Amino acid sequence: MAVTIKDIAKxxxxxxxxxxxxINNKSEGVSEETRNRILQLVKELGYQPNAIARGLVTKKTxxxxxxxxxxxxPFFPDLARGVEDSAHIYGYNVFLCNTDDNLEKESEYIxxxxxxxxxxIIFTSSSIPKHEHIMELVKSGIPIVIMDRxxxxxxxxxxxxxxxxxxxxxxxxxxxxxxxxIGCITGxxxxxxAKERLEGYKKALVENGMxxxxxxxxxxxxxxxxGIIGTEKLLGNNENITAxxxxxxxxxxxxxxxxxxxxxxxxxxxxxVGFDDIQLSQIxxxxxxxxxxxxxxMGLTAARMLIKLVEGKKLKKKIINFxxxxxxxxxxxxxx
Amino acid sequence: MAVTIKDIAKxxxxxxxxxxxxINNKSEGVSEETRNRILQLVKELGYQPNAIARGLVTKKTxxxxxxxxxxxxPFFPDLARGVEDSAHIYGYNVFLCNTDDNLEKESEYIxxxxxxxxxxIIFTSSSIPKHEHIMELVKSGIPIVIMDRxxxxxxxxxxxxxxxxxxxxxxxxxxxxxxxxIGCITGxxxxxxAKERLEGYKKALVENGMxxxxxxxxxxxxxxxxGIIGTEKLLGNNENITAxxxxxxxxxxxxxxxxxxxxxxxxxxxxxVGFDDIQLSQIxxxxxxxxxxxxxxMGLTAARMLIKLVEGKKLKKKIINFxxxxxxxxxxxxxx
DNA sequence: ATGAAAGCGCTAACAA
DNA sequence: TTGTTAGCGCTTTCAT
Numbered sequence: 001m002a003v004t005i006k007d008i009a010k011x012x013x014x015x016x017x018x019x020x021x022x023i024n025n026k027s028e029g030v031s032e033e034t035r036n037r038i039l040q041l042v043k044e045l046g047y048q049p050n051a052i053a054r055g056l057v058t059k060k061t062x063x064x065x066x067x068x069x070x071x072x073x074p075f076f077p078d079l080a081r082g083v084e085d086s087a088h089i090y091g092y093n094v095f096l097c098n099t100d101d102n103l104e105k106e107s108e109y110i111x112x113x114x115x116x117x118x119x120x121i122i123f124t125s126s127s128i129p130k131h132e133h134i135m136e137l138v139k140s141g142i143p144i145v146i147m148d149r150x151x152x153x154x155x156x157x158x159x160x161x162x163x164x165x166x167x168x169x170x171x172x173x174x175x176x177x178x179x180x181x182i183g184c185i186t187g188x189x190x191x192x193x194a195k196e197r198l199e200g201y202k203k204a205l206v207e208n209g210m211x212x213x214x215x216x217x218x219x220x221x222x223x224x225x226x227g228i229i230g231t232e233k234l235l236g237n238n239e240n241i242t243a244x245x246x247x248x249x250x251x252x253x254x255x256x257x258x259x260x261x262x263x264x265x266x267x268x269x270x271x272x273v274g275f276d277d278i279q280l281s282q283i284x285x286x287x288x289x290x291x292x293x294x295x296x297x298m299g300l301t302a303a304r305m306l307i308k309l310v311e312g313k314k315l316k317k318k319i320i321n322f323x324x325x326x327x328x329x330x331x332x333x334x335x336x
Numbered sequence: 337m338a339v340t341i342k343d344i345a346k347x348x349x350x351x352x353x354x355x356x357x358x359i360n361n362k363s364e365g366v367s368e369e370t371r372n373r374i375l376q377l378v379k380e381l382g383y384q385p386n387a388i389a390r391g392l393v394t395k396k397t398x399x400x401x402x403x404x405x406x407x408x409x410p411f412f413p414d415l416a417r418g419v420e421d422s423a424h425i426y427g428y429n430v431f432l433c434n435t436d437d438n439l440e441k442e443s444e445y446i447x448x449x450x451x452x453x454x455x456x457i458i459f460t461s462s463s464i465p466k467h468e469h470i471m472e473l474v475k476s477g478i479p480i481v482i483m484d485r486x487x488x489x490x491x492x493x494x495x496x497x498x499x500x501x502x503x504x505x506x507x508x509x510x511x512x513x514x515x516x517x518i519g520c521i522t523g524x525x526x527x528x529x530a531k532e533r534l535e536g537y538k539k540a541l542v543e544n545g546m547x548x549x550x551x552x553x554x555x556x557x558x559x560x561x562x563g564i565i566g567t568e569k570l571l572g573n574n575e576n577i578t579a580x581x582x583x584x585x586x587x588x589x590x591x592x593x594x595x596x597x598x599x600x601x602x603x604x605x606x607x608x609v610g611f612d613d614i615q616l617s618q619i620x621x622x623x624x625x626x627x628x629x630x631x632x633x634m635g636l637t638a639a640r641m642l643i644k645l646v647e648g649k650k651l652k653k654k655i656i657n658f659x660x661x662x663x664x665x666x667x668x669x670x671x672x
Numbered sequence: 673a674t675g676a677a678a679g680c681g682c683t684a685a686c687a688a
Numbered sequence: 689t690t691g692t693t694a695g696c697g698c699t700t701t702c703a704t
Binding site: 014015016017018021028029030031034053055056057058059 | 689690691692695696697698
Binding site for chain 2: 048049050051052053055056061063066070071072074076077078080081084085088093094095096097098105108111112113114115116117224253256257260279280283284285296
């Protein structure tokens with residue numbers, strides 16, 4: 001059996017209340033002397049507070065849940081690291097939950113986290129069309145910060161990226177480079193992020209007097225394979241495309257593969273812009289020009305917001321929007 | 337306030353004991369009728385057991401800790417996913433902890449996890465020379481499974497990869513391809529994994545009648561940059577190297593960069609073998625030949641072992657060794 | 673088949 | 689400055 005507050009109390013000849021006081025640094029009303037005596041015993045016996053017992057009475061567990069689709073998807077490790085770093089700074093631990101964007105798993109995790117009395121939840125769900133779970137969570141009163149996936153509701157806290165702007169600057173970059181026929185491989189269009197990136201693409205086109213040609217748009221699913229297939233389609237329909245905007249880096253990698261298998265060169269024959277800027281985009285040859293989404297910072301920020309929320313502090317903003325940033329590397333070329 | 341067992345008891349006109357019984361399926365000794373009445377109320381009121389309260393009395397939390405150096409390191413997401421999937425199947429949640437191989441952070445996490453009464457810990461520490469923490473944990477009686485980093489002690493449970501064998505087959509592959517001058521960029525040599533891979537390299541050389549030339553060995557640190565520098569050194573000393581064994585994929589990527597900047601071609605001028613087989617190694621151009629370390633399966637296995645341990649089941653083996661596997665792709669070439 | 677009571681380790685009024 | 693007491697929500701003997 002581990003050492004308890006009771007053991008310390010007995011040995012120090014004080015009540016458990018007093019011990020509790022010094023352990024929690026509520027030491028007003030504890031004499032310097034007893035205080036030291038207790039601290040000494042704590043050290044000697046290697047006393048560690050039982051967080052479970054504490055949680056039972058305080059209803060706070062210093063624990064948060066992080067619900068994401070899949071930590072194996074290269075976008076999420078950085079995000080998770082940001083969340084965890086932030087949590088660690090404030091003395092919280094984080095539960096990692098992978099849902100695969102599966103409604104049932106989401107439910108299971110939400111229930112488990114509630115039963116374990118996490119203080120709050122960071123919720124990311126990139127491709128679920130409905131957001132029942134989110135609203136349910138919000139109503140249940142547990143603090144929650146939404147990431148990545150915009151939800152339209154007044155009483156929601158969230159950390160988002162301006163995907164519309166991202167799609168716009170990606171396409172604008174290509175237009176500025178003199179490209180006229182620009183293909184687009186989108187994410188799954190029932191997600192807001194994918195829709196917004198596509199809208200940004202369209203806006204850039206229209207704003208520059210170009211037509212939106214549906215034959216140049218292919219709906220992917222953010223996975224490598226759809227980048228491969230999408231590019232085959234795009235290359236196959238004889239539209240003489242000179243550039244592709246892949247709505248995430250993984251699909252851009254797929255595009256690389258197809259383009260090479262067709263014997264074309266990047267960026268000489270085809271320019272490519274990706275989205276996310278995951279770590280390996282700088283290692284690819286040629287290095288991928290892409291739209292950077294600051295995953296680590298977003299994770300850091302989300303956790304910080306959540307913890308402030310949990311601790312009852314005022315937040316300046318309910319929503320924090322991150323700006324995407326164009327990172328020009330070697331996969332795009334001026335053909336002006 | 338959430339619904340408690342007490343509320344249910346009152347409404348069902350039974351004692352809390354009875355409610356507890358049906359909730360925990362210890363239903364022998366509960367009549368079908370009261371059982372149904374209770375279940376009905378549970379559903380109606382949306383009762384959720386309070387895991388904290390339960391944990392306080394049972395000393396079990398259905399929670400495990402996963403301590404790794406850094407989830408952003410591409411080797412770990414797959415491992416973490418394996419751990420989490422396994423845990424989820426058995427009804428456990430997992431705390432993610434990133435230590436950066438920093439002793440102090442390791443200590444902090446271990447303490448926090450103990451205070452939160454996790455049922456067990458999976459511990460990975462790729463580059464800490466000492467293992468005080470591990471032994472401390474083992475002594476403290478909390479079930480623990482070590483991963484990746486071999487520890488010499490009888491009473492330890494672990495999941496490991498045979499790094500020696502891995503280093504051997506990587507080098508052997510190169511030798512079989514006719515290479516005579518094979519450089520090696522190692523991991524940090526105070527880690528066992530790095531040492532073993534290097535030993536495997538040496539064994540293959542010796543076994544094939546070749547000399548071990550220290551000038552062909554460069555000590556890296558498993559990060560991209562040391563792959564870059566190591567390759568510069570190796571290429572710079574005029575030894576006419578025709579192949580490099582990079583002891584992890586990240587360093588192999590670094591080697592790619594340097595080799596290209598020297599104007600050499602892979603695999604025509606230099607062949608490369610990596611280690612790990614992280615996801616992006618198949619996307620690189622040319623695709624990387626490497627030694628596959630089954631991270632996901634290792635995570636799956638470690639969590640399964642740990643949970644069996646926690647639940648007092650017998651384990652057939654205390655140590656499970658995974659075999660590395662040579663994945664031949666496009667970065668190695670026969671120059672026989 | 674069911675219930676009463678103790679207690680897990682701690683915090684938080686309230687007293688003294 | 690310190691202690692007494694109740695109680696968080698649950699499981700678990702031990703009775704009945």
